Amino acid sequence: MEFGFTREQMMFKKEVIKFAKKEIVPRVEEHELSGTFDMESFRKMGEFGLLGMHFPEEYGGQGADVVTTVLAGEALGEAGVDGGLTLSYGAHTFLCADTIFCHGTEAQKKKYVPRLARGEIVGCMGLTEPDAGSDVASLKTTAEKKGDRYVLNGSKMFITNGPLADVALVYAKTDPAKRHEGISAFIVEKGTRGFSTGNPLKKMGCRTSATSELFFQDCEIPAENMVGKEGHGFLMAMQTVEWDRSALLAPMVGVAKYVLEKSADYANKRVQFGKTIGEFQATRHKLANIRIFYEAARLLVYRIAWFKSQGKPLNHLAAAVAKLFVGDWSLGPVNDAILIHGGYGYCHEYIMEGVFRDNRLAPLGGGTSDIQKMIISRMM
Amino acid sequence: MRYEFLEQEQKLIDEAGRVVGTAMAGAAGRDLSDPKQAGELIKTLAGELAATGYMAAGLDDEAPLGVAAMAAMETFAAAAPQVFIPFEMSTRVFGRLVRHHGTPELRRTILPALQKGALTGAVALSEAALNVVNDPLTVNGVRGKDGVVVSGQKGFVINAGAADMLLVVGALDDGLGLFLVDRRAPGVTVTPADVMAEYAPLHIGAVSLDNCVVPADRVVGPVDGKQLINDIRLWENQVLIAVAVGQMNAALLAATAHAKAHRSGGRPVIAYQEVGFKLAEMLTQTQTAQLMAYKAAWLSAVGDREAAVMTDCAKVFCAEAAEEVAGAALRILAAGGLAPANPAAVAGRFAKLAQIAGTSTEIARMNIGGEALK
Ligand SMILES: Cc1cc2nc3c(=O)[nH]c(=O)nc-3n(C[C@H](O)[C@H](O)[C@H](O)COP(=O)(O)OP(=O)(O)OC[C@H]3O[C@@H](n4cnc5c(N)ncnc54)[C@H](O)[C@@H]3O)c2cc1C
Numbered sequence: 001m002e003f004g005f006t007r008e009q010m011m012f013k014k015e016v017i018k019f020a021k022k023e024i025v026p027r028v029e030e031h032e033l034s035g036t037f038d039m040e041s042f043r044k045m046g047e048f049g050l051l052g053m054h055f056p057e058e059y060g061g062q063g064a065d066v067v068t069t070v071l072a073g074e075a076l077g078e079a080g081v082d083g084g085l086t087l088s089y090g091a092h093t094f095l096c097a098d099t100i101f102c103h104g105t106e107a108q109k110k111k112y113v114p115r116l117a118r119g120e121i122v123g124c125m126g127l128t129e130p131d132a133g134s135d136v137a138s139l140k141t142t143a144e145k146k147g148d149r150y151v152l153n154g155s156k157m158f159i160t161n162g163p164l165a166d167v168a169l170v171y172a173k174t175d176p177a178k179r180h181e182g183i184s185a186f187i188v189e190k191g192t193r194g195f196s197t198g199n200p201l202k203k204m205g206c207r208t209s210a211t212s213e214l215f216f217q218d219c220e221i222p223a224e225n226m227v228g229k230e231g232h233g234f235l236m237a238m239q240t241v242e243w244d245r246s247a248l249l250a251p252m253v254g255v256a257k258y259v260l261e262k263s264a265d266y267a268n269k270r271v272q273f274g275k276t277i278g279e280f281q282a283t284r285h286k287l288a289n290i291r292i293f294y295e296a297a298r299l300l301v302y303r304i305a306w307f308k309s310q311g312k313p314l315n316h317l318a319a320a321v322a323k324l325f326v327g328d329w330s331l332g333p334v335n336d337a338i339l340i341h342g343g344y345g346y347c348h349e350y351i352m353e354g355v356f357r358d359n360r361l362a363p364l365g366g367g368t369s370d371i372q373k374m375i376i377s378r379m380m
Numbered sequence: 381m382r383y384e385f386l387e388q389e390q391k392l393i394d395e396a397g398r399v400v401g402t403a404m405a406g407a408a409g410r411d412l413s414d415p416k417q418a419g420e421l422i423k424t425l426a427g428e429l430a431a432t433g434y435m436a437a438g439l440d441d442e443a444p445l446g447v448a449a450m451a452a453m454e455t456f457a458a459a460a461p462q463v464f465i466p467f468e469m470s471t472r473v474f475g476r477l478v479r480h481h482g483t484p485e486l487r488r489t490i491l492p493a494l495q496k497g498a499l500t501g502a503v504a505l506s507e508a509a510l511n512v513v514n515d516p517l518t519v520n521g522v523r524g525k526d527g528v529v530v531s532g533q534k535g536f537v538i539n540a541g542a543a544d545m546l547l548v549v550g551a552l553d554d555g556l557g558l559f560l561v562d563r564r565a566p567g568v569t570v571t572p573a574d575v576m577a578e579y580a581p582l583h584i585g586a587v588s589l590d591n592c593v594v595p596a597d598r599v600v601g602p603v604d605g606k607q608l609i610n611d612i613r614l615w616e617n618q619v620l621i622a623v624a625v626g627q628m629n630a631a632l633l634a635a636t637a638h639a640k641a642h643r644s645g646g647r648p649v650i651a652y653q654e655v656g657f658k659l660a661e662m663l664t665q666t667q668t669a670q671l672m673a674y675k676a677a678w679l680s681a682v683g684d685r686e687a688a689v690m691t692d693c694a695k696v697f698c699a700e701a702a703e704e705v706a707g708a709a710l711r712i713l714a715a716g717g718l719a720p721a722n723p724a725a726v727a728g729r730f731a732k733l734a735q736i737a738g739t740s741t742e743i744a745r746m747n748i749g750g751e752a753l754k
Contacts, residue, residue: 001389001447002382003675004682067381264752281742284749291748292693299671306383321664328661370653376663377656380636 003299009068013075019048020079028082028208032354035200035207037164038085046119050076051093055101060114066309067302070250074298077254080351083358084208086251087365091160091209092116094243096123096169099185103228103236108187112167121166126156126214127237133157134371136171137179137234141216143172143186148223150174150186152194152216158365162197162212166190170214171233183233187225194219205357238314244366245319246305249326252362253301255355256294256330259337262351263287266341277340286336293333297326317379324372327363334359389448395432396452397459403428404460412462413580415542419500422467422542427497435495438615439475446681447674450622454673457626461730462581464626466502466539468619470494474501474547476615481558481603490560502543502563504534504587505612519550519589521557527595528552530559530567533588538737540570540585548589549612555602556609559594567592578720578729614680614688616738617695621673624698624734628666631702631709631727635659638713649712658708665701672697689751692744695734699741702731 005013024041031038045051054069055061064072076086097116100108115121132139141154152172156162168188175182188195198213228236264287267278277283300322307315338345338352345352363369385393403425410417429435434456436442437449457464475494478486493499507518519532532550540546546568548559561568573584636659639650649655672694680687706727710717717724735741 001385001674001678003678004381260752268753278749278753281746284753285742285745286749287752288693288696288745288748291689291752292697295675295690295693296668296672296697299675300668302381303383303671306381318667320660321667324660324664325668370657373653373657373660376660377650377653380650380656380659380663 003302005067005071009071012068013071016048016050016072016075017079020076020081023048024076024085025080028080028085029348029351031208032082032084033348035202037088037208037210039164041081041085042088042122043119045089046117049117051089051119052097052113052117055097055113055117059101059109060117066246067305070246070302070305073247073250074254074301077251078257079254080258081251082206082208082354083251083255083361084206087206087248087358087361088122088161088209090243090248090251091125092123094247095125095160095240096165096167098243099125099169099236099240100187100227102239103185103232104187105224107224108227112187116167122161122164123167123169124159124161124165124214125240126159126162126168126170128156128158130155130157130213134368136237137183139171139173139183140176141170141172142176143174143184143226145174145223146220149220150223150226152186152188152219152221154216156214158201158211159197159214160209160211162214163200163210165197168195168214169227170216171237172216174230178231180234181231183237184230185227185233185236186221187227188216188219188221192219192221205354205360207357241316241319241367242304242308242314245322246301246308248366249297249301249322249362250305252326252330252359253294253298255359256290256297256333259334259352259355260287260290260294263290263337263340266344266350270342283340286340289336290333293329297322297330300325316375320372320375320379323367324369324376327369327372330359330362331356385448385451389451392433392448393452393455396429396434397455399428399432399434400425400456400459404463407463413577415583418463418466418581418583419542419544421463422470422500422539423497425463425467425497426471426495430495430497435471438472439479439491439495444681445472445618445677447678450618450673450677453619453622454626454629454670457623458630459626461623461627461726462578465619465623465733466542466582468622469503469538469616470500470543473612473615473619474503474545477503477547477558477608477612480611481608482600483597485597486560486600499545500539500543501545501547502537502539503612503616504537504540504546504548505609506534506536508533508535517550517556519548521550521552521559521594521599523553524593527593528557528559528599530561530589530592530594533586535586536573537570537585537587539583540587541572541583543583546587548587549608552599553602556605557599557601558603558608559592560598560600561589561592561594565592576729578726579733610688613739614691617691617744618677618680620734620738621676621691621694621698623730624695624702625666625669625673627723627727627730627734628662628669628698628702628705630723631706632659632662632666634723635662635709635712638716655712658712662705662708665705669694669698669701689748692739692747695739696741696744696748699731699734702727702734706731 052061053064438445521528676694709724
């Protein structure tokens with residue numbers, strides 16, 4: 001076993017941090033306070049090549065390997081990009097664009113992937129429904145075949161990028177009598193008759209990421225908009241799990257480093273009882289907790305990335321372990337960071353409270369911690 | 381980056397596990413609280429493990445203690461922590477001190493003897509305060525015409541009661557010296573420490589040195605004291621990390637097996653979320669601890685400057701997680717887990733030791749926090 005990155009990978013990471021600090025971070029606070037999506041930064045990420053790094057050049061990507069792709073996510077977090085924008089980036093790139101790239105027809109790939117990769121259009125993925133969250137197979141949205149078209153009826157809930165998306169990758173039942181095997185995937189474009197979105201949901205964290213419901217009412221789409229084979233939707237959704245558990249978690253790893261650096265910096269400057277608070281043992285212990293979480297989470301996330309980069313079969317156990325650990329253990333260190341900042345930590349200006357709210361999503365989104373525990377215990 | 385073992389690495393791990401398993405089965409009737417029997421087992425094991433490549437890690441020039449060696453240590457520690465700890469202190473920690481700080485002559489005579497099981501040792505560092513960070517060492521050596529005269533008290537020395545040779549760290553001239561003392565030499569008294577019966581095979585003892593004359597060729601130093609202490613701590617910590625991870629694995633395995641076999645309400649208890657989810661958390665902690673241990677070993681083997689802080693991170697995480705996993709295992713194993721030899725009970729005891737010994741969890745956190753503030 002070995003844990004090193006290549007020189008090129010490390011250089012690339014530095015470049016991403018530099019880019020993010022210059023082009024994105026200066027606008028984070030404004031968007032965080034107004035709870036709005038930062039389209040300008042999103043487009044710049046596209047121009048920089050971050051929205052589809054792992055796609056081949058002919059599809060608008062850079063042909064990057066999985067580990068480098070994951071490093072980019074880590075770099076965004078480390079630079080101080082908020083969890084909302086990185087969530088939007090993740091849903092767009094890995095849950096929507098990547099699924100079309102991996103399972104779509106050549107025509108679908110050519111039509112959507114390059115534009116998604118360049119950030120010219122925004123993508124989202126609709127799986128969760130008001131009554132089907134953890135129990136995905138019970139989803140009720142239907143796609144009924146009528147000649148050369150499918151007619152979609154139903155709704156989706158909590159969809160990242162929902163209000164903005166030009167392209168929605170939607171999972172629906174083509175055979176409502178079946179559970180997992182009855183699910184298929186479809187591309188639905190913005191503006192399609194019968195397709196509408198709800199207002200952005202007001203959330204606790206990740207506020208710069210727009211989340212909404214999607215509604216389908218006799219929404220007709222061409223039959224060629226089906227992605228992959230009929231009945232394979234659930235499998236396709238499960239294949240995004242590796243990205244979910246590496247690239248989507250990577251910004252949280254980076255954020256832990258960001259929080260550590262900011263907290264150490266603050267502890268070196270803040271003076272109480274005639275000493276910097278960093279001189280108090282309790283402060284050092286808190287800093288240690290953040291560092292330990294960072295190291296542990298990083299190892300778990302890159303384990304999945306490495307498995308994927310080697311083309312190994314999806315390791316559900318390692319994926320669930322990474323998700324569970326980052327989800328359940330990530331709040332403690334951020335809590336420590338808030339405490340180090342004292343009252344300022346509770347105020348928006350010092351970012352820590354925002355990170356805390358953003359991180360609260362980790363044990364929830366993309367499969368709750370309970371579901372990870374279910375997967376793990378079943379595999380034991 | 382490579383998150384799996386090469387065939388050769390896996391072979392070392394498997395072979396070491398097999399040797400330890402066979403040796404421990406053979407030692408089933410032995411009274412390991414008897415220093416003589418414990419010392420003999422260490423020697424036999426060293427000789428047999430040498431053939432697997434296990435003994436080379438950290439002791440041979442060409443074999444740093446890397447990830448595979450750490451995994452092999454973890455396997456040993458899972459099977460028999462009460463033998464593993466004195467074994468490692470006696471051989472690898474003792475040996476690495478000789479290798480890195482000893483004279484060429486000492487290296488030539490001592491290292492092969494350790495590796496083939498002809499010699500056992502103990503490292504005597506801690507003193508009454510059990511703290512080498514804040515307080516200067518009081519054991520000291522004074523040069524005389526027959527060698528160096530060493531006097532003072534050491535406390536809590538693992539394997540002190542069973543070792544052939546004690547490597548005593550003390551003040552010498554303006555720095556620190558290493559004194560290689562025969563345990564039976566005049567002026568040396570080893571008093572067994574008052575510890576729980578389950579720790580008896582560790583042969584922890586207090587060492588009293590009363591004008592003990594150490595020949596000049598058995599004295600090293602003065603050496604860079606800071607480096608010396610850092611080295612000892614790092615190597616001890618690696619041993620304790622292996623103990624923590626090994627014990628987590630052992631407790632997890634026992635609890636999982638029990639949860640699958642034991643039925644309640646017509647179902648195996650693993651089917652209840654209260655139990656199944658607990659096991660999932662235990663597995664998550666164990667795998668995470670394992671990766672922390674491996675990363676720390678890897679950084680140390682490649683000579684990365686982050687090795688020390690990562691080892692501290694691994695030590696804190698592994699030792700604390702081991703206690704949590706042992707506690708959870710105990711709840712799953714219920715009454716059976718309370719038996720002294722039950723893996724959950726054993727893991728609980730050794731997790732505690734892993735937190736206290738080497739760099740304590742508290743001091744390790746101070747080091748890690750201090751590093752962040754730089
Ligand atoms: C900000 C945000 C963004 C999101 N983005 C997307 C997106 O882009 N696309 C998308 O499709 N979805 C998205 N989701 C949805 C997300 O994946 C779901 O919220 C999640 O899967 C949980 O589903 P639920 O909210 O319906 O909770 P439920 O499934 O109703 O769970 C409620 C509680 O019950 C527990 N529970 C449920 N089943 C079990 C069980 N068998 N055993 C033990 N406990 C159980 C859960 O752990 C949880 O604590 C997003 C959610 C949020 C909050």
